[in-house]
Amino acid sequence: MLSLQKTQSKQNLVCYTYILCDLFKWGTDETINEFKKTIQVDVIRELINHKDSVVRLNSNEVLSWIVKTAEMKRMAKLIQDFRYKNQEKIAEAVxxxxxxEICDILERINKNEDGMAGVADPVCFVISLIFEGNPQFTPEALEQGRIVDHLISIIDSSSTKQAIFNQIESVRVIVNELQDEQLHILFDRGQILPISKHLGNEEPSTRYKASEIVERIIQSGIYDINDGDQNPxxxxxxxxxxxxxxxGKFKSDKSINKMVNFNIALTIALLFKAFPLPAKYSSIAVNLKINCRxxxxxxxxKALSALACLAQCE
Incomplete structure (x- = not known):
């Protein structure tokens, strides 16, 4: 079926590639080896460049199952072990x-090693499972050149047309476990900009998660300052x-991107704490006043707190 991909509809290709992903994911060693012999790798490589983001995503995963089988099986096993929040298994693995091990995999992905792109989704899912509710593991992830830096690099190199919800989710999970002083480190490393790029991502949940990450980092700028002090x-x-x-990502049409708009409004208000809000940003105050109701x-x-920040300049 895939060999006829040029004549297939987008919906069919999405369906076929999803099926292939599941066959690999749930197959035995024997069936996986049979699939690897049967599937035409050249066809999968062609599909990686398909115009549809889901087809590209699935095709990258299939290619990784073919050429990086050990890595994919390892991630599948970890997901199975950690899925139900088995804290004992997570602590033992750490x-x-x-x-x-995760850091090394992310580094290989960033180096564009052949067949590693499809490992990104499962390894990011593993990251989310490990760090959610486990702030004690964050210092190692935050070290220079380690997990967080590699994740940001992957996100930065990704187009806003790419589906990167697992990648952005893993960063969101870690950010939500960080203390304010740790979030300052992310700001100092300039990691706001690559995240904020995806406020314009085509995928709605990616836009929302990016807005939540940006707002959380900016909020950390005022955690230890007094009323009337400005956000550094x-x-x-x-x-x-x-x-x-x-x-530029704030949309005037309040019927779309409601939570993205709200998080952007919070971000701008927190940045302009105790400082006059430029007239060109007046739509921010309007958004916050609406959300107060x-x-x-x-x-x-949150809206009331943000408006209070703006009011401190008077």
Missing amino acids: EQGILK FRKQMEEEGTIQKIM DLDENLCS
């Missing part, structure tokens, strides 16, 4: 060096043009 991140981000780029208490509370 003690035995799983974070170093603002000046640098203005000089670099990052604030303008983030504002939202039935969601958490949303309302």
